Amino acid sequence: MTSTVPRPSSSPRGTDVRPAISLRDAALSFGGRTLWEGLDLDILPGEFFAVLGPNGSGKTSFLKVLLGLQPLDAGTATIDGGPVTRGSRALGYIPQQKSFPPETPLRARDLVGLGVDGHRWGLRLRDRGYRGHVDRLLRDVGADSYADAPVGLLSGGEQQRLRAAQALATDPAVLLCDEPLLSLDLNHQQAVSSLINRQCHERNSAVVFVTHEINPVIDYVDRVLYLADGKFRVGSPAEVMTSEVLSELYGSPVEVLHSNGRIVVVGLPDATTHHHESA
Amino acid sequence: MDLQDIVDALFTFDNYAQLLPLVRNSLIAGAVLGLLGGLIGIFVMMRDLAFAVHGIAELSFAGAAFALLVGANVVAGSLVGSVLAALVLGFMGIRARDRNSIIGVVMPFGLGLGILFLALYEGRAANKFGLLTGQIVSVDDVQLNLLVGCAVVVMLALAAIWRPLTFASADPDLAEARGVPVRGLSILFMVLLGVSVALSIQVVGALLVLALLITPAAAALRVSSAPGVVVLLSVVFACTSVVGGILLALGGRIPISPYVTTISFAIYLVCRMVGSRRSVRRSRPAEPAVAAVTSLR
Numbered sequence: 001m002t003s004t005v006p007r008p009s010s011s012p013r014g015t016d017v018r019p020a021i022s023l024r025d026a027a028l029s030f031g032g033r034t035l036w037e038g039l040d041l042d043i044l045p046g047e048f049f050a051v052l053g054p055n056g057s058g059k060t061s062f063l064k065v066l067l068g069l070q071p072l073d074a075g076t077a078t079i080d081g082g083p084v085t086r087g088s089r090a091l092g093y094i095p096q097q098k099s100f101p102p103e104t105p106l107r108a109r110d111l112v113g114l115g116v117d118g119h120r121w122g123l124r125l126r127d128r129g130y131r132g133h134v135d136r137l138l139r140d141v142g143a144d145s146y147a148d149a150p151v152g153l154l155s156g157g158e159q160q161r162l163r164a165a166q167a168l169a170t171d172p173a174v175l176l177c178d179e180p181l182l183s184l185d186l187n188h189q190q191a192v193s194s195l196i197n198r199q200c201h202e203r204n205s206a207v208v209f210v211t212h213e214i215n216p217v218i219d220y221v222d223r224v225l226y227l228a229d230g231k232f233r234v235g236s237p238a239e240v241m242t243s244e245v246l247s248e249l250y251g252s253p254v255e256v257l258h259s260n261g262r263i264v265v266v267g268l269p270d271a272t273t274h275h276h277e278s279a
Numbered sequence: 280m281d282l283q284d285i286v287d288a289l290f291t292f293d294n295y296a297q298l299l300p301l302v303r304n305s306l307i308a309g310a311v312l313g314l315l316g317g318l319i320g321i322f323v324m325m326r327d328l329a330f331a332v333h334g335i336a337e338l339s340f341a342g343a344a345f346a347l348l349v350g351a352n353v354v355a356g357s358l359v360g361s362v363l364a365a366l367v368l369g370f371m372g373i374r375a376r377d378r379n380s381i382i383g384v385v386m387p388f389g390l391g392l393g394i395l396f397l398a399l400y401e402g403r404a405a406n407k408f409g410l411l412t413g414q415i416v417s418v419d420d421v422q423l424n425l426l427v428g429c430a431v432v433v434m435l436a437l438a439a440i441w442r443p444l445t446f447a448s449a450d451p452d453l454a455e456a457r458g459v460p461v462r463g464l465s466i467l468f469m470v471l472l473g474v475s476v477a478l479s480i481q482v483v484g485a486l487l488v489l490a491l492l493i494t495p496a497a498a499a500l501r502v503s504s505a506p507g508v509v510v511l512l513s514v515v516f517a518c519t520s521v522v523g524g525i526l527l528a529l530g531g532r533i534p535i536s537p538y539v540t541t542i543s544f545a546i547y548l549v550c551r552m553v554g555s556r557r558s559v560r561r562s563r564p565a566e567p568a569v570a571a572v573t574s575l576r
Contacts, residue, residue, distance in 0.1 A: 114442075118459070
């Protein structure tokens with residue numbers, strides 16, 4: 001195994017709770033290059049789990065495995081005790097912000113509605129609580145003021161709140177987020193990350209949060225998986241975000257500074273792919 | 280030809296009452312195709328397939344011209360041509376960039392083939408011209424049944440996949456994560472689009488299919504974003520264009536398509552004017568400059 005980093009205990013709390021996500025000896029490679037292998041991991045309900053690392057380290061692939069869109073090369077992955085299945089109701093997914101074209105024929109409520117029943121065949125002939133459910137979701141994410149506005153005319157931050165409402169439609173046991181704050185302004189970053197935090201710590205969903213940038217969610221994160229160069233490290237932010245650990249992962253000297261509750265990483269080998277120091 | 284002749288050619292309503300029963304079949308076909316075009320056009324717009332429609336239409340024209348040449352059923356020839364083209368685009372053109380270049384390559388080839396077949400054909404010239412610019416009184420009972428039957432099948436299929444297709448068209452990444460078979464739906468939609476193009480060609484002709492499959496939906500999208508309203512408007516616009524076009528063409532000596540395209544263009548212009556006020560009302564101030572900083576990769 002290429003991981004030379006000693007792994008701390010894979011489960012942070014007691015073992016009497018069934019893990020929401022469980023990986024055993026999992027390995028994934030891409031184009032002949034090993035992204036990660038020998039990954040043993042249990043993520044518990046109500047845990048905010050951040051996945052960090054440079055571009056190409058396999059962060060997004062990690063999510064794709066959990067979404068059932070990418071098979072593992074070795075090992076097993078289970079979600080909520082069962083095998084990973086694509087489109088599982090136990091999963092919510094918030095992708096990167098992507099703007100909708102201005103002429104998309106959907107209002108905010110219709111977009112959220114797709115999260116409720118967009119995967120079903122046929123036309124929606126009877127309401128069956130659909131409208132009430134959508135209204136509730138819109139209120140939850142603070143989007144009721146623009147519920148009837150065309151999605152194509154909303155700002156990126158407003159659209160991303162709707163994405164969050166879509167993902168929460170099934171009250172998922174596991175919420176997977178792929179850089180959900182990217183290209184949002186600070187206000188919306190805070191709003192969206194606190195929404196995700198609420199689903200995690202109040203409604204007991206396990207959150208897997210893939211990001212370049214730990215600072216916007218630093219107050220919420222329980223544990224970190226740091227991927228770099230085919231190696232990884234799992235632990236609390238205090239354990240992982242240190243000069244020693246990151247230098248070992250990158251194989252070159254990296255300095256981690258703590259300032260005002262924020263983490264600043266200096267001297268990354270490929271600074272263009274990383275920006276812990278911004279924001 | 281002075282102005283009076285031109286007006287007479289465009290609008291003559293002598294003997295209108297006697298002519299009307301002759302185009303009964305065309306009117307029914309036009310209304311059904313309007314309904315179909317209005318519905319499928321919404322997804323064409325959402326999936327950015329306007330150029331694909333044009334490409335499919337040229338291949339469909341080639342198929343129809345070949346059928347004419349060998350004495351086969353023209354509608355069937357047209358169907359074969361457009362479904363083949365739609366499948367090629369469905370399987371090869373996943374990304375918009377690839378798709379557009381494939382269309383750009385395939386379309387002139389299809390048009391060239393069609394012209395070859397027409398040049399070899401020695402029958403009535405009106406038949407040739409009709410494939411490109413549309414025909415009006417040629418819909419017999421057999422053709423009408425075929426058209427309506429195919430249109431109903433396409434519309435039923437569209438209803439069955441409406442929600443997941445909307446999901447997959449608006450947000451393919453999320454739809455895929457939710458278990459929607461995005462790729463399968465994409466190919467199925469291309470087949471439905473191919474059939475719709477082939478049917479529309481029978482009335483408006485290969486060159487002007489866009490007026491039936493794009494313009495009404497594009498006009499509807501200018502004035503509303505509520506899905507129900509968009510569907511209703513798009514269908515009403517398409518039916519108005521086709522049926523209105525047939526009724527106007529009846530009196531004159533020219534093909535139906537100029538009337539259809541003019542009506543649908545006029546509707547689009549009005550909708551654009553109405554819609555420009557709407558987008559001004561909804562426009563908001565740009566996001567703060569900090570957004571640009573945090574989005575640097």
